[in-house]
Amino acid sequence: xxxxxxxxxxxxxxxxxxxxxxxxxxxxxxxxxxxxxxxxxxxxxxxxxxxxxxxxxxxxxxxxxxxxxxxxxxxxxxxxxxxxxxxxxxxxxxxxxxxxxxxxxxxxxxxxxxxxxxxxxxxxxxxxxxxxxxxxxxxxxxxxxxxxxxxxxxxxxxxxxxxxxxxxxxxxxxxxxxxxxxxxxxxxxxxxxxxxxxxxxxxxxxxxxxxxxxxxxxxxxxxxxxxxxxxxxxxxxxxxxxxxxxxxxxxxxxxxxxxxxxxxxxxxxxxxxxxxx
Numbered sequence: 001x002x003x004x005x006x007x008x009x010x011x012x013x014x015x016x017x018x019x020x021x022x023x024x025x026x027x028x029x030x031x032x033x034x035x036x037x038x039x040x041x042x043x044x045x046x047x048x049x050x051x052x053x054x055x056x057x058x059x060x061x062x063x064x065x066x067x068x069x070x071x072x073x074x075x076x077x078x079x080x081x082x083x084x085x086x087x088x089x090x091x092x093x094x095x096x097x098x099x100x101x102x103x104x105x106x107x108x109x110x111x112x113x114x115x116x117x118x119x120x121x122x123x124x125x126x127x128x129x130x131x132x133x134x135x136x137x138x139x140x141x142x143x144x145x146x147x148x149x150x151x152x153x154x155x156x157x158x159x160x161x162x163x164x165x166x167x168x169x170x171x172x173x174x175x176x177x178x179x180x181x182x183x184x185x186x187x188x189x190x191x192x193x194x195x196x197x198x199x200x201x202x203x204x205x206x207x208x209x210x211x212x213x214x215x216x217x218x219x220x221x222x223x224x225x226x227x228x229x230x231x232x233x234x235x236x237x238x239x240x241x242x243x244x245x246x247x248x249x250x251x252x253x254x255x256x257x258x259x260x261x262x263x264x265x266x267x268x269x270x271x272x273x274x275x276x277x
Contacts, residue, residue: 001068002026012097020054022067022074023110039111041073047123047130053078061251070263075106083177084130085189099138122146122257124250132191135206139198145206146257148250152221154190157181192228199232208236209260211253213243
């Protein structure tokens with residue numbers, strides 16, 4: 001599995017960005033075994049949580065090994081602490097960057113499939129919200145969405161104050177990210193609103209996989225969103241299992257998400273350390 005760091009000038013963000021990419025282009029199969037199918041590769045755009053960056057998934061999980069087993073390309077960008085939303089005033093268009101530009105740019109750079117059914121988006125916590133928001137908004141691009149412990153915090157934004165000592169819980173922070181808090185629920189910043197509108201229009205909606213720990217404080221909002229999807233007749237599933245808002249949980253369930261995706265069995269091959277020989 002090739003592990004690459006890419007730097008390019010982003011038009012959506014108007015600055016140079018750094019992205020990590022896993023690409024199974026160097027996969028070597030065992031003698032006498034079938035060759036890997038090779039390019040074009042199915043691709044997962046994988047989003048980190050609050051305080052994280054493009055290195056988080058590599059450091060916190062076994063995504064490199066599992067993607068190698070599945071012959072899956074993985075693209076991991078940074079979203080700062082901006083919930084992968086467009087900040088028009090500062091031209092920091094994180095939603096457009098994730099949902100449109102990054103897909104187009106990486107398809108230019110690497111032999112990735114251009115098919116909707118081969119293009120996936122997922123994330124944890126803030127990134128789980130970002131995957132749902134942008135996966136639904138750019139539903140013509142993404143065929144499948146994965147949301148682990150998604151930070152679905154839209155319902156509580158209007159009641160926030162600046163009394164909390166933790167800045168990400170303050171009203172000022174929420175306004176800096178989401179804008180006018182009175183307008184968020186009836187906008188594409190609310191995945192519930194977007195899902196309902198897509199269903200009303202008869203649009204093709206990505207299949208959705210959700211997982212959240214039984215001890216995670218975000219479980220109630222994840223259950224609520226899942227129930228909205230099911231009531232609307234949208235193809236979704238929610239797994240609730242022991243665990244909190246933690247890497248051990250995300251490490252387990254990114255593997256479950258990959259197994260859920262239409263990736264097939266993959267091809268066995270040689271990897272660092274001669275594993276399997």
